Amino acid sequence: MERFLGLKHVEDTTSNSLKKSLLQMLAKYGLSVGKLRGQGYDVASNMRGEFNGLQKQIRDENPHAFYVHCFAHQLQLVIVSVTSSCSSFDDFFNYVSLIVTSASSSCKRKDKLLAKHREDILERLDSGEIFSGKGKHQSTNLVRAGETRWGSHLTTLARIESMWNSVVKVLSMIHEDERNTSRAGGLVRKMESFSFVLNMKLMLKVLRITNELSQLLQKKDQNIVQAMSLLVDVKTRLITLRNEGWQPLLDEVKSFCIAKKIPVPNMDESIPRWGRSRLDGNLITQEHHYRVDTFLAALDAIITEMDHRFNDVSSEILVCFSCLDPKDSFSKFDVEKIARLTEIYDQDFSTIDRSNIRDQLETFILHMRRVDLFKDCQDFSSLAMKMVEHERHIVFPLVYRLIELALLLPVATASVERAFSAMNIIKTDLRNRMADEWLNDLLLCYIEKEIFRSIDAKEIKNTFQATKNWRIDLPRPPRRPRHD
16 A cells, blocks of 8 residues: 655755665654665666666665566656657657647637638537547547657547548648648648558557556556566567568558558659668668568567566566466466575575475465465455455465565556656646645645545544634534435
8 A cells, every 4th residue: 555655855866865865754754774675766867777776775775675667667668769769750759749739729720710611610620620629529639649658649649540531631721721831731741641651550559559558557556467467468469560460550551541542652662761862872662661661670679678678577576476476276376486585585584484485385375276265366465355354364474475575566656656746736836935844745635635535624623723722713614405
């Protein structure tokens, strides 16, 4: 159960200062650094650095405070890598941003456009095809993709694809009615190109394959085994797409282009490589450019980056924990790998514990598979609650201690990221001089809403009234109307 402890002011963001502040906060709440069993930070080198980062300094004091890089951040960085692997994708996303900005601003210009296209504009406004981002037609509006939220790129591209005719029409009208030279006309030409359609279809395929994993990793409650299992499936699908997906993708792109009257290039035609001049004489075929330099280059970069970023998945500690997964009647159960965890966490298990763990595991698995009470357990949390409910944590204390450790090891920092987002909501430009203590109190109330909803407002007012003699009493809450 994660709780917001509060803000801590730091003198600077060096790893030494961060460590000092972290230890002070732990001491404030009576927590010992020696009891840490998991760390999770963002991608900044001063946090996750392998030699001088905060996680390394903490592990120097406590080697059992294992660091797991946030899975959600790693997935985001994997998808971002495609833009650096192929210049055409970098240009593609820049054009997508310009298209969304231009089409969305058409709503603001509707008065100017109304004179020439009154009926067409009104019809499209009523149907939600001119993109304001507000109202009852949000499901059909274009949305600006966030730089750090790659799930939003899927929504943006999917809506461009589904509302293709409307987007092109709106951009054309903007081009016709602008007094100054408009870039909307160039965006229409860019959209109606084979290259743009191919990039759009490929990125839609990749983002749809990774979408479920992205959504899972942004949830507040995380499960190591579930994340690892889905990650393996996503990698398998990407490899299959890389090996077998070119021809189906090409056929889909050609069908789309024919339907939208977009010219399809001759795949045997010779063209210069991307960024090269024809004068260099380094020519390749259109088919080579789209299949090798675009399709394969993008997928190879994503798969390689995923293997690199998620190397923790193949590390010993996560693999060992996955063997305790209760799903499908403990189908992944492995006594030796689970017993290995007691050696990794040697401070939590004595020599006698490490000698007894294998026998306890053998008895544990026989009992779990025989008793019907535990057959519906799907993850560590449900297993732990069920064991406590039926007092099996007393019968199998060593196994239960391993389950506790599995629940402590973080695989995402989604709740931390939401706390930072809350800070932007609380501390606005109009309240930017707010002191740390006041900001901390407001954040605590905002982030821990569930706790404060359970507190009776009358008790809060009575406590506040009793702190000292106030000039007037706080007003009583209004009575709720009685219904007969």
